[in-house]
Amino acid sequence: MRLDLILRVGAKLILPFILLFALYVQFHGDYGPGGGFQAGVIAAGMVILYAIIFGVHAAKRIAPPIMVEMMVPMGVAIFTGAGIAGLLMGNNFLDYTGFAHDYLHAHEWGILIVELGVLVTVCGTMVAMFYAFVQRGRS
């Protein structure tokens, strides 16, 4: 049991950087390769690595199943919310023009919000699927 010291310490060192890289991919998405989907998978990868090294129960303390389950619709709600915000500002659905004074600036905001929604849903879905597989035959 205690022979996995290197793994445990190594994982602990890596974990914050995985999350940081996920955020980098997320915010880099509108300039280069990346975006919410990839970022969501990387962030979920952090939780999954944590679960593999420290056990599912430990992982469920940092990402409770109820939160993970709520993240799935929450991301869609953020995405749809961005669309509906456009509607409420008198523009078409998913038209971000009203989000800022400058047209391009507004669209950048819009993309970032939408990508955030994608990140939340993808991350939640990945972790929820992982939990579902890990729990098979236990409960």
Added chain:
Amino acid sequence: MNALSWGAAEPHLPILVVVIPLVGALLTTFLRNGFLAWLVATLVAFTLPFITIHLLLTVLETGQPITYKIGNWEAPFGIVYRVDQLSGYVLSVIAIIGAVIMPFARRSVVAEIDERARSWYYTMYLLCLAGLLGIVITGDAFNAFVFLEVSSLATYVLIALGKNRRALLAAYQYLIMGTIGATLYVVGVGLLYVVTGTLNFDDMASRLSAAIVDPGQRNAVVTALGFMVVGLSLKLALFPMHMWLPNAYAYAPSFATAFLAGTATKAAIYLLVRVVFSVFGVGMTLENLPIGEVVIVLSIAAMFLASISAVFETNAKRMLAYSSVAQIGYITLGIAIANQAGLTGSLAHIANHAVMKTALFLALGAVFYRVGSVLYDDISGIGRKMPLTMAAFAIAGLGLMGTPGTAGFISKWYLAVAAIDDGMYSVVFLIVASSLISVVYIGRITEVVWFREPSKAAAQAKEAPLSMLIPLWLLAFATVYLGFDTRATVGTASEAAKVLLEGVR
């Protein structure tokens, strides 16, 4: 209803048709309570028909399609939603069926779905509704594929939650077949995109005329047509690609069966009509591939072979599912004949069949609620215990046979006229002959439920609750009403057929 004022929401109605059920689905996931989820779903489902009917009436009045640019991107670059006579009509059919069955859902879902799955069940229902409406309202080939997947994925869950463990297998079968169908469709879309460089249906149509002359691109276009027709035929369960349908309908929860039988295949039929008529244009289709003849033969095979399967079936839901395959045969027959009367009959039958089949499945759902089974042995004599339910069943059954004075007669009449117009007199005979088989299978179940001694299970049953009887009788009444006043069905369908045939090249 057109007097209804929508105020500032008026220009945004096309997108609201999809956004409202989507937001409703999100709400139900956060509520996590079966009753509240039902309340949200009902509210959403009853809002939609007002919007779709308003859109349809506006289009019929002005004769001009309504378009909506998502994100305000111009037509061929962005996704455009487009409501014309055809899509407004099919949207209204789906939205009305989706609303009418909601009162039925509450008790049926409580009886058939586990408590912790109930709110998710309504989530899936609303997602499915959003997907089906999206397929019909979008003017973009790839967006249609996305909505096809949204509705299909939700449908698999709706079916898999059935109490009978075979529901899982049925859902899996449908998952495989449905995925193959959607894949074939998207392969076709890909080929068209390579040739035309666009995904917008209208833009595609205008660029295809040039592409078809070029011998290098002609093969790609013809291949795309083949892929799309076969893929959509799988989704709409055209014989012999219907094998997923009987089990899926038989083992799904009653509410899901009633909803899917009325709406799911109809959206796929809409997409087929849209692709064949609006994008390719029938003239081009028929010159290059004998699709018309093939579909006519398959439709007639469906009318007979599926009807005969229905005759020998001893599970009432499976019997009606086979009958659905046969009825889809009538719809595709008219589409394949492709003249004014044929298309009118087919499109009218989309609404008529939706009304009748939903009524029949609702009646069986009410029986299942009281008896717990729909096998002939268990429900024999149930008519004496649940006379109101089974009377409505009989009325809708008469409609299915095509008895004069019911909705079913009207659409078959137009199909027969279409066949005569095209000089296919043998087809007229076949339409009548296959209707006679439906007399046998409806007659058989009528004999079972009315004339036999009640079985043990049936003897203890009571009449269905009012919340189930009201939607059932509304639809049974509509079956008769649409047999006399055909303005809503045939009137709109012939307008849509006229517009579709104008696009023929």
